Amino acid sequence: MENKAWYKSPEMIVGLSAxxxxxxxxxxxxxxxxxxxxxxxxxxxxxxxxxxxxxxKAETFEYGVTNSGTGPAKIKYVVIKYNDKAIQYWRDIDALSAKDVNFTQSFISNRIISPLQVVNPIKATTASSMIDFINTESQYVSIDICYCSIYDECWLIDRKNAPANIEECVISEKERFLQ
Known part of the structure; x- marks a missing residue:
């Protein structure tokens, strides 16, 4: 009887194929x-x-945040700086604390924004001090928002609207916007 190589036997061919x-x-x-x-x-x-x-025409000025994505955004923190100094409340901006300015505000920190939802954290009725703020001072307001998806993938966004992937949302309490 002739010796065949082990890989040439029908059982091995079937086994290797499987x-x-x-x-x-x-x-x-x-x-x-x-x-x-x-x-x-x-x-x-x-x-x-x-x-x-x-x-x-309506004499209003507002900042807004919208979620144009397909899923909810869990806002972890917001940092708002005015003249490079972190503020905790909108009233910390001089133009908004003027007596002739009426403003309404919505809570923006630690909330969930659904897809296509728009939140207006601040909406002010213009007055002379507010018009000055719009024309000159609003360029000195910076806004950073750190948010995550439901899978805990996180991004940091500023007023340039260019989200940057980050590992996690961490901030010191003295910089956190509280409103």
Whole structure:
């Protein structure tokens, strides 16, 4: 009887074929799970945008935040600086604390903004001091918002609306905007 090489026997060919098919199936399954996770993240991706608006006719000025993404944005912290100094309340801006300015404010820190939701953290009725603020001082207001998706992927955004991926949202309490 003639000795055949072990890999030429029909049983080994069937076994190696089964092993190859199994390995391909495992790799396809791993890749499919990776794609599914990426799709799940993309389907709930938040995208915050900061804007300011002035209506001369209605005599109002406002800052706004909108979520133009596909998922909720969990706001972890907000930092608002005026003349490079962190403030904790809108009234810390001189133009807003003037007696002839009426303003309404909405809570922006530690909240969840749904997709397509708009929040106006501050809306002021213009007065002479407010018009001066709009024309000269508003350029000295900086706003940073750190927010995360439901998968705890986090971004930091400023008034330039260019989100930067960050590992986590951490800030000192003295810089945190409290309103």
């Amino acid at each position: 092993l190859t098919v199994s390995l391909v199936a495992v790799f396809v399954g791993i890749y499919s799970a990776y794609i599914d996770r990426a799709y799940a993240r993309a389907s709930v991706w938040p995208r915050l945008e900061i804007f300011r608006s002035y209506s001369g």
